[in-house]
Amino acid sequence: MVNLTIDGRPASVPEGTTIVLAAATAGIALTTNVGCMGQGVCGACRALVRRTGEPEVRTALACETPVEDGMQVSFLDRVAPRRPHAYSETDLVDGWTAYERVLAVFPEAVRCRHCSGCDRACPKGLEVQKGVNLAASGDIAGAAAVFDLCVMCNLCVAACPEHIAPNHLGLFARRLAAAGTQRPADLIRRLHEITSGAMTIDADACTDKQP
């Protein structure tokens, strides 16, 4: 059995158990800090973890992290960015002004002090700081690529002393890149075939189970 403390409560669970499942056995109601329950894609189970013999506190996704003896865990509630960094869909379409939009919506981005707090905080090991700097210097596609596997856990938001909200900046870059540049030729042709009436569906046609 592995013994650990979660939100101040002792838990004793078999080896190989994840922190989230251990929390359930410790009597913590799983109503807040859990979503996908182990796939590691929703970011709800963000937690601070201290391991025995390690001075520093690290971040983790509790549904993906196996328990260790002597671990101390505390879950973090949803972290809301200080500023909403608001924009609308109309901000996404014009590639010529994309960089202006980035600077206007995320004015703090240029003030990154390269402290790497975000990099250390990211449980997915993304190069968050690099992504922020790429966006701030106008490389939207480059920034977008850095955040391809971001689960929006907001741990980098909590870590950033400049209130940059790195993941939201990264997502803005992703949305700009997609909405502004992705124009698939085959999709456009099919849309044309449908709107012109050349392609329709005969809903009564299919009567056989086998094609």
Add this chain to the structure above:
Amino acid sequence: MNPTEIPAAGIPWSEAIAALDGGSAPPPAITDAQPLLRHWHPDHSAGGPRRLAVGASAGQDCPAALADLLQADALIDDIDIAGCATVSTEVLVIGGGGAGCIAALTAAEAGAKVLLTTKLGLGDSNTVMAEGGIQCAVGAEDSLQTHFEDTLRGGQMAGDRALVAALVGDGPASVRWLIERGMTFDMEEGQGPSGRLRRKRAGGTRVPRILSFRDVTGLEMMRVLREAAGLHPRITVWNRSPVVELLSDETGGCVGAVIYSLHLHRFVLIRARSVVMATGGAGRLHLNGFPTSNHLGATADGLVLAYRMGARLREPDSFQYHPTGIAWPPALRGQLISEAARSLGATLVNGHGHRFVDELSPRDVVAAAILRECGEGRGVLRDGCVGVLLDTPALERARPGILKTTLVTLCHLAHKAGIDPAREPVPVYPTLHYQNGGIAIGTDGGTEVPGLYCAGEVSGGIHGRNRLMGNALLELVGFGRRAGAAAAAFQPVRPSGRANLGHVQEWRRALVAAGLPLDVKAPVLFPPIAGFDLAADRALGRSDLSARSLEAALQVL
């Protein structure tokens, strides 16, 4: 077939590995899948379906565990909501997954004031977990008609033709809508953003039709939708606010809902002109004892609430057991290995190293075949967990590098299991994955209850008795938009009528008349593993909050 009945006999792991030669002969062809399905598919479980005795679908069969909830009493009574704070909105959207966000965005873009209330956090849903992709007939050799027929046949001809035509016909416009909101799709190798979309093959389809973003399509979709909904000035989001009951007026129309705030430990009433139910599926009910791939909140709440109010159900007895949940280790059992692995050519082999089914047959057939192998002693045993093998090493040998570049999520899961998929096969076993049926809807997402719309996994009629990979994501976009638009346009007959639990009183009378117990309460909100107790949680509530500060407090979270 019930998994608890499956003998824990099988071939030990080491023997099965030794039998694996990668060059296995093609599997036997299946001409008629019906006997296999009847004998081995869990929908035909020996434990027996239950016939519904009350409600709009009385006489229909469904799994006993679900029937208990559909025919249960409400969680609350008039006394619980007397004096509760009431908030008003035009459109109320219940559920913060893909369907809910899209309905909310569409209604808001049409000018409506929208309140979206969800059980966990916005986006914590089945949608974010989707891996494989979304179907859309864009290929030159493909057509809407082919997609239509594949979907209808995949569903064993049980789907509603008008709904299937709407689903398929919306496809290209749905994908465009997603791109316009900033979702990225993979392009064919070497093609820029104005080239051709990359297409993968799905089981039960004649041509490659799955569009995707790597193997994290749902993550890419959900983070865009969550951001868009969160930033929209006409959408208010309440997290941690599960709906516990709907509100009705004197004509039986739906005019709002009661939420329980997990933050404030109290009920709040929401009055709305119309309501969109988008609460997703039922995997966490672990029907027939199966593990599940679903997120924690998938407990059939919306199904129960809409049924209680008079909505009809379709195919409530039909569930999808995804063939390839991971079978070992126990802590991960049930988590999904996407069909993408099989689309790319990975084979399934039993403990003797033999292939036993065409891996790209419809999911119900593949799942039944796996249960047959395990039930007849040809499964593989590891630490008491039974399954068959997904031969990832052979795939890697045939297409070097494919695991790392294309099957990122599979590698990630295998890594957590302590398996190197390039060298070791991954043990798999069917996992409860998707609710094929659901609440009956029309092409505008409308139900039989005036003012109540449904979108996404909670609704039924599109997938018949078996859903094809990629059609669920397509459904939630197309029907999320349809339901959102119709809900925004809906005008009630008696706009200033009552909003209360009248339908619950009627329901109780029906339960009593049918001799059903009143001590079973539903919706369950959280599965037992979450350790949530409504009564205990309510005891933590504060009573000194004014209505105004309460509304403000709800918005922050």
